[in-house]
Amino acid sequence: MRGIQSALEPAGPQAEQIARLWDVFLITAAVVWLLVMLFTIAALLRRRPEIVPNAASPRVRNAVIAATGLTVLTLFALLTASIFTTRGIASVPDRAIQIAVTAKQWWWQIDYDDRDKSKRFTTANEIVIPVGHPVTVHLRSSDVIHSFWVPSLHGKRDMIPGKPPSTFTFQADKPGVYRGQCAEFCGYQHANMSFWVTALPFPEYAKWVEANRQPSRIPSTHTQRKGQEVFMNSPCPLCHTIQGTPANGKTGPDLTHFGSRRSIAAGTFPNRRGFLGGWILDAQHLKPGSQMPSMTLEQGELEPLISYLESLK
Amino acid sequence: MIQRQTIDASVLPDHAFGSRSIMWWATMTIIAIESTVFALAIASYFYLQGNEETWPPPDTALPGLLFPTINVFILLVSLWPNEMTKRAAEDMDLAKTRRWIVVAVLFAVAFVVVRGFEFTRLNVSWDSNAYGSATWTLLIFHTIHLVTDLMDSLVLAVLMFTRHGDKPRRFVDVAENSFYWYFVVLSWIPIYVVLYWVPRWL
Amino acid sequence: MSEGVSEHGAHVASAKPLEEHFKKEGTKHSPYSLPGDEILHEQLEKTWSPAKGPFRFFMQVDHKILGKRFVVTAFIWFGLGGILAALMRMQLSRPDNTFLSADQYNQIFTMHGVTMMFLFAVPIMEAIAVYMVPLLLGSRALAFPRLTAYSYFMFLFGGILLYTAFFLNTGPDTGWFTYPPLANPEFAPGKRVDVWAQLVNFTEISAIAVAIELIVTILKQRAPGMSVNRLPLYVWSMLITSFMIVFAMPAVMTSSFYLASDRLVGTHFFNPAEGGDPLLWQHLFWFFGHPEVYIIFLPALGMVSHIVTTFTRRQVFGYTAMVLSQVATGFIGFGLWVHHMFATGIPALGSSYFTAASMLIAIPSGIQIFCWIATIWMGRPVWKPPFLFVLGFIAIFVLGGLTGVMLASIPLDLQVHDTMFVVAHLHYVLIGGAVFPLFGVLYYWFPKITGRMQNDTAGYVSFALMFIGFNLTFFPMHKLGLIGMTRRIYTYHPETGWGPLNALSSIGALVLGLGVIVYVLNGLISWKKGAVAGSNPFDGPTLEWATSSPPPEYNFVNIPTVSGHEPLWHAPEHAPVVTGLSTTEKEILITRTFDAEPDHRYTMPTPTPWPFLAAVATAVMFVGGLFTVWAFVIGLPIAGIIVTCWFWPTTPRKEGEAPA
Ligand code: HEA
Ligand code: HEA
Ligand code: CUA
Numbered sequence A: 001m002r003g004i005q006s007a008l009e010p011a012g013p014q015a016e017q018i019a020r021l022w023d024v025f026l027i028t029a030a031v032v033w034l035l036v037m038l039f040t041i042a043a044l045l046r047r048r049p050e051i052v053p054n055a056a057s058p059r060v061r062n063a064v065i066a067a068t069g070l071t072v073l074t075l076f077a078l079l080t081a082s083i084f085t086t087r088g089i090a091s092v093p094d095r096a097i098q099i100a101v102t103a104k105q106w107w108w109q110i111d112y113d114d115r116d117k118s119k120r121f122t123t124a125n126e127i128v129i130p131v132g133h134p135v136t137v138h139l140r141s142s143d144v145i146h147s148f149w150v151p152s153l154h155g156k157r158d159m160i161p162g163k164p165p166s167t168f169t170f171q172a173d174k175p176g177v178y179r180g181q182c183a184e185f186c187g188y189q190h191a192n193m194s195f196w197v198t199a200l201p202f203p204e205y206a207k208w209v210e211a212n213r214q215p216s217r218i219p220s221t222h223t224q225r226k227g228q229e230v231f232m233n234s235p236c237p238l239c240h241t242i243q244g245t246p247a248n249g250k251t252g253p254d255l256t257h258f259g260s261r262r263s264i265a266a267g268t269f270p271n272r273r274g275f276l277g278g279w280i281l282d283a284q285h286l287k288p289g290s291q292m293p294s295m296t297l298e299q300g301e302l303e304p305l306i307s308y309l310e311s312l313k
Numbered sequence B: 001m002i003q004r005q006t007i008d009a010s011v012l013p014d015h016a017f018g019s020r021s022i023m024w025w026a027t028m029t030i031i032a033i034e035s036t037v038f039a040l041a042i043a044s045y046f047y048l049q050g051n052e053e054t055w056p057p058p059d060t061a062l063p064g065l066l067f068p069t070i071n072v073f074i075l076l077v078s079l080w081p082n083e084m085t086k087r088a089a090e091d092m093d094l095a096k097t098r099r100w101i102v103v104a105v106l107f108a109v110a111f112v113v114v115r116g117f118e119f120t121r122l123n124v125s126w127d128s129n130a131y132g133s134a135t136w137t138l139l140i141f142h143t144i145h146l147v148t149d150l151m152d153s154l155v156l157a158v159l160m161f162t163r164h165g166d167k168p169r170r171f172v173d174v175a176e177n178s179f180y181w182y183f184v185v186l187s188w189i190p191i192y193v194v195l196y197w198v199p200r201w202l
Numbered sequence C: 001m002s003e004g005v006s007e008h009g010a011h012v013a014s015a016k017p018l019e020e021h022f023k024k025e026g027t028k029h030s031p032y033s034l035p036g037d038e039i040l041h042e043q044l045e046k047t048w049s050p051a052k053g054p055f056r057f058f059m060q061v062d063h064k065i066l067g068k069r070f071v072v073t074a075f076i077w078f079g080l081g082g083i084l085a086a087l088m089r090m091q092l093s094r095p096d097n098t099f100l101s102a103d104q105y106n107q108i109f110t111m112h113g114v115t116m117m118f119l120f121a122v123p124i125m126e127a128i129a130v131y132m133v134p135l136l137l138g139s140r141a142l143a144f145p146r147l148t149a150y151s152y153f154m155f156l157f158g159g160i161l162l163y164t165a166f167f168l169n170t171g172p173d174t175g176w177f178t179y180p181p182l183a184n185p186e187f188a189p190g191k192r193v194d195v196w197a198q199l200v201n202f203t204e205i206s207a208i209a210v211a212i213e214l215i216v217t218i219l220k221q222r223a224p225g226m227s228v229n230r231l232p233l234y235v236w237s238m239l240i241t242s243f244m245i246v247f248a249m250p251a252v253m254t255s256s257f258y259l260a261s262d263r264l265v266g267t268h269f270f271n272p273a274e275g276g277d278p279l280l281w282q283h284l285f286w287f288f289g290h291p292e293v294y295i296i297f298l299p300a301l302g303m304v305s306h307i308v309t310t311f312t313r314r315q316v317f318g319y320t321a322m323v324l325s326q327v328a329t330g331f332i333g334f335g336l337w338v339h340h341m342f343a344t345g346i347p348a349l350g351s352s353y354f355t356a357a358s359m360l361i362a363i364p365s366g367i368q369i370f371c372w373i374a375t376i377w378m379g380r381p382v383w384k385p386p387f388l389f390v391l392g393f394i395a396i397f398v399l400g401g402l403t404g405v406m407l408a409s410i411p412l413d414l415q416v417h418d419t420m421f422v423v424a425h426l427h428y429v430l431i432g433g434a435v436f437p438l439f440g441v442l443y444y445w446f447p448k449i450t451g452r453m454q455n456d457t458a459g460y461v462s463f464a465l466m467f468i469g470f471n472l473t474f475f476p477m478h479k480l481g482l483i484g485m486t487r488r489i490y491t492y493h494p495e496t497g498w499g500p501l502n503a504l505s506s507i508g509a510l511v512l513g514l515g516v517i518v519y520v521l522n523g524l525i526s527w528k529k530g531a532v533a534g535s536n537p538f539d540g541p542t543l544e545w546a547t548s549s550p551p552p553e554y555n556f557v558n559i560p561t562v563s564g565h566e567p568l569w570h571a572p573e574h575a576p577v578v579t580g581l582s583t584t585e586k587e588i589l590i591t592r593t594f595d596a597e598p599d600h601r602y603t604m605p606t607p608t609p610w611p612f613l614a615a616v617a618t619a620v621m622f623v624g625g626l627f628t629v630w631a632f633v634i635g636l637p638i639a640g641i642i643v644t645c646w647f648w649p650t651t652p653r654k655e656g657e658a659p660a
């Protein structure tokens, strides 16, 4: 029972170092606890003389002093181990990939930076990174405090509004999909504010980046075209952007490549037709309090809309 | 019955001044609490200042110096009637205590009046920015203490002119009240420097 | 003064085995009695009589009446907080549960934390001290009795405000530490956060008032001979705790003042858009919040020392080391607050200092644990329920302390911060470190307070249920935190794999709750029907056992004198006593601060309704302050008038105490 979001399943050097430190602390703590219990039980059950001497025996006093001394030494060792790990996970290589993450109530906006403005792109709730490459995230919040946490890759970092972006660097050594979640209580839907980090081998990563730099696909079927029409004529574009179309709202997630995402509503539901339909019609029921309103659609509009969104690979 | 030694308490006095009295310790504890509040308010002030490039922030005028500086003088002079009240109370000299406590109260009233003008010359509103919030709050905190002590002194002054006045316990109260005034004075000096000089120096 | 009484040593020899003591427990008389006490008793009873008549509830000033009320009230809030915990456990017991909505869950976990921290843990520690400290010191009253009454009513009104708001669907919902900007008006419209801020005002005022009384009482009202190096360890812990309250509570008062004014009059302390800073809140809050946990924990350590002494039949090993450890904890406790903020990304060098300091504080805790084990080693354990609660305390608290050391390490904290691991830690130290000793000591002092014994069998059963239930509930949370379960989430998906451990934890909560219920029922039934207890049923060594159970209004007919740590184990029949305090006025003996030599007499006030009225005025002002700042402008002068009436002497004969 290890789970998909576990600090005990490190997948990169930062999380790995912390997991090793955890082993050190866990073993030490277990030994200390067992020793304390052992002595307590011995103290309780030991056979004692008929008349217990009144004065504290020097042996007992020495034992207490020794235990105190051992405590000091143990703590010193733990402190040293901890400080070394702190240093180890803080090193910042300079050729890291830069990704800006902006937390919002209750989802994540992901911006892939590039010198070349035209190569920048925006996505949501899913980060794709290359395996074996350091990644530096620039963490910001646009409303309240959130916290960025992918246990398999690194510890967490708070995102505090009004502060310059906070940066930290991690790396994935194994390809895979790692779950992350907002760790700082941020209101109503704090529980439903997760995201995915997908680590791909570099060539695949490069392909993914290239694909995401493109504007959205042109709808290719009649249904999809109908869906696009529904989208553009509804309030959707006020909040959502779809590159290559007039929709350029900034309140909600960028949907340019929505069809390729694993989940909707910040990891709340899998990205499948049924959930998507439910989400569009009844977001306020599925994730109460979220910024996404429940939409009212005409008869026959929902199916095409879903098809259109799914086509946005 | 068991034979045992006894200690006769009836020969002991029924009041005591200074650190022998429980009132003194209560006053000290309250002073400790309030000093902590002031220290934290000043720390917050500097914490917010550390976030800004300029202090006060752009487009904010410096606070007026005249009234607070007058108040520094009023406070320093007030130490004298205050000390006289304390001594008179410790001597349990009713006439003298009455005289000096009235003088001390008058000083406190003068201080509060000038404080009123001080608020009008802060040149920033509490809701314009964090600097304004910190400034107003610090001054309000000090004013609360000031007014509390003024009320306390007023009540005691009135009390000293009633039939309840000539009691050892009342003299202890008067002495403790004067003691507290020292704290009001002493706490004003750092707050004065922070509120009026720090924005000029930084 | 101490003729015929040996200094230290010889305690065990003079202490009879407990069972034997039970048999000859006919000792109704105080070991400090004199011929003619009966006449004195009648006079004192008249002079010290509590308020009578239909309005007596609002007029009491006796520390025992108020202390008992305080304990009962705190227990009621505990019960409510526990029921909320049960609701949370119900919701979390399986994935995708819809038992509670997000809004309900957020209010409930906040209410649970706020109730437990502000309305239960701190107040109950003070409540017990209000009752016990004068008795342990051999004094007839707590300093400033009217302030105690005021403090009680503030506490009561605060709790009523909180739960009224909760039942009106206006319960705070931003967590017990209420971080802005989530708590700023922009993101938290409505009155929920204001309720939090006003509740904090109520409870802080109440806590500070009691802290002042305890400091003054402990420093000035000790029995002659009880120099500071003979102060009972529990009293030491209350003294240090009170000082911690004095220096910690102002931080939360200041920060809640800022928050309320940000919300009410538009200041910008925490508004980043206007130069404010959300981190300022975190610094101020945790500058209070960390000492707060030791404010809860230190009194528990004192309680443990008393239980260990009585139930191992010997003086605690290392009195001086114990006291110094507690003092050290008190000091270091103010230098740790940043360990709650490691994830904010503050510079590593500065935070490493806080790691070191947090680990440093394990040393005094360790020393105390070692000293108790040494005491048990050298003593003769008596397996009564209070002693079992202490053993449970050792097992649970040491584990919780060790997870604390893990949290103090920055890299580990970055992983487990804000997860169920922290929730596990905080319950291990709060319940194991404070609630277990508390339940033990309430069992221990129960006969003193009620005059009746609790049922031991029920005591064992409640201990067993609580111990097993506790570990079932909270041990799995360590693992849950490590496998990614964040705290304060109302739901989670099945694929996270958190379901089974949560189910286990919820079952544990059921067992734990059952244990609490058995304990509470045992107390309630024994209060009415328990076997009558003598003055000293457990053969305790300290002064509270030197008077009848429950104690008379004036506590002691003759003020005892002491010459060691365990006065009742040192031939108290031979100790001198103090006589000559007035029998017609409520006079108490004031002693010198360090050596406790008799210094002067002091008269205590008689029952009065003014503290109650002052509390009502303050409450109206605070509740009005939820809506408008004018409530303070109008309320303060009214409160001022009431307080003046409170302190205005009635007649020259029966004058009150001076303003505090
Ligand atoms: C009674 C209350 C209490 C007590 C006593 C403690 C004790 C300690 N706590 Fe805990 N703590 C809380 C209540 C308490 N805590 C609460 C309520 C929170 C959460 C607040 C919130 O976020 O809601 C918290 C959170 C908390 C955090 C922040 C976690 C986070 O949010 O990320 C940290 C980090 O350093 C910490 C550390 C410690 C340490 C080092 C101790 C030490 O004092 C422990 C020392 C004791 C021992 C170590 C055991 C005895 C010693 C020995 C037997 C000697 C041998 C030991 C060794 C060799 C190691 N605590
Ligand atoms: C002293 C403090 C204290 C105590 C005793 C408890 C007791 C319990 N706590 Fe709590 N807890 C906190 C302090 C405390 N807690 C704090 C500070 C937080 C953090 C809040 C935040 O994040 O803001 C927290 C958070 C917290 C959470 C995490 C919520 C989350 O992050 O999502 C959980 C979840 O399981 C929990 C469970 C429990 C349980 C099962 C108990 C059980 O021990 C309860 C057992 C008791 C009962 C079940 C009551 C039974 C008795 C009766 C019904 C009888 C009625 C009697 C009378 C009326 C007299 N607590
Ligand atoms: Cu965002 Cu929690």
Ligand SMILES: [Cu+2]
Residues within 6 Å of the ligand: C289, C290, C293, C336, C337, C339, C340
């Ligand atoms: Cu802490």
